[in-house]
Amino acid sequence: MTAPAPSRAAEILSRPAHINGLTVPNRIVMAPMTRNFSPGGVPGADVASYYSRRAAAGVGLIVTEGTYVGHESAGSSDSVPRFHGEEQLAGWAKVAEQVHAAGGTIVPQLWHIGMVREQGEPPYADAPAVGPSGIRLGTDEPTGRAMTQRDLDDVIGAFAEAAAAAERIGFDGVELHGAHGYLLDQFLWSGTNRRTDAYGGDPVARTKFAAEIVAAVRETVSAEFPIIFRYSQWKQEAYRARLAETPEELEAILAPLAAAGVDAFHASTRRYWLPEFDGSDLNLAGWTKKLTGRTTITVGSVGLDGDFIRGFMGEGSPVKAIDDLLDALEREEYDLVAVGRALLQDPQWAAKVLAGRFDELAPYDASALKSLS
């Protein structure tokens, strides 16, 4: 008896991809999602099972939830995992080990929230909020400290140390969180970066801090160890914000990051099918690949609702959206597809998609956030 022909989606998504020295077994990436289930910043056995369950079901690359680098002002929660400290790293080592045992690959998403923090918040209540200009998006009143050269050096060192730890304890690479209005993005965006020194001004100057972090990480880890950089136009507190209005502006930001050692860009959008700039169908990941030649990951509402699922099954108008995604992968406009909420909802999502069992997919329901299933 011959096996049934795989669906086009399964066939295309099953192809391996490469990020520097890493081979990702297929094109499906778990998007980073903060879960707040790591008391004391320690990812426990439940966190390891949560990720390894998804790896066992065929997710090729897991990007962990954002995890704080070792700087006192990096975070604002005691239940977000930290990527420093003996107990915390021992917990992470088990996460990586279990994901590997399940056949997956995994990178931690290294995170500093910058001015999104308020003084008094855990894990280090006395630490001030720090950012490029000490202001929080939407306010002109300082609510924290404009970073001094010492602050910049400390944070660069914290990212480099976390990346070194990631390699040492068995992770397959790192993702630097440069998106959504957190510290690195606060530098990239003129709305939050009002500096008049070498770290502020035009897009290249605003990219300097992030590029220095990339360079420090690159210097610290092995040459083949993948560095992924996640960035976005939109901010958590400003969905319509844009870093770049034109491909030229985008190139001014991405080129120094690529030159500093980024192997892959994770271009975060809320809807992957939307063109980024007038006059082209390319989305943000498509433009990123065109401008940098680097491996790129697209993301945004893949598999979220019933319409999309019916599209997978070949019914209804959303077919076009899915065909567009598969066509773009085939044309190598981007290389990998990150899936967030659909994978929160259903740990078996990748297995179902890769086996063509689309009729078993369920729409996303926010109650999935309540547990670490």
Ligand SMILES: Cc1cc2nc3c(=O)[nH]c(=O)nc-3n(C[C@H](O)[C@H](O)[C@H](O)COP(=O)(O)O)c2cc1C
């Ligand atoms: C509960 C939740 C937590 C998230 N946490 C993070 C995070 O820690 N870091 C990050 O870069 N993005 C985070 N995101 C954004 C996701 O990575 C992803 O880009 C977004 O959900 C869009 O993908 P989706 O439509 O497939 O869910 C989070 C999203 C959700 C729903």
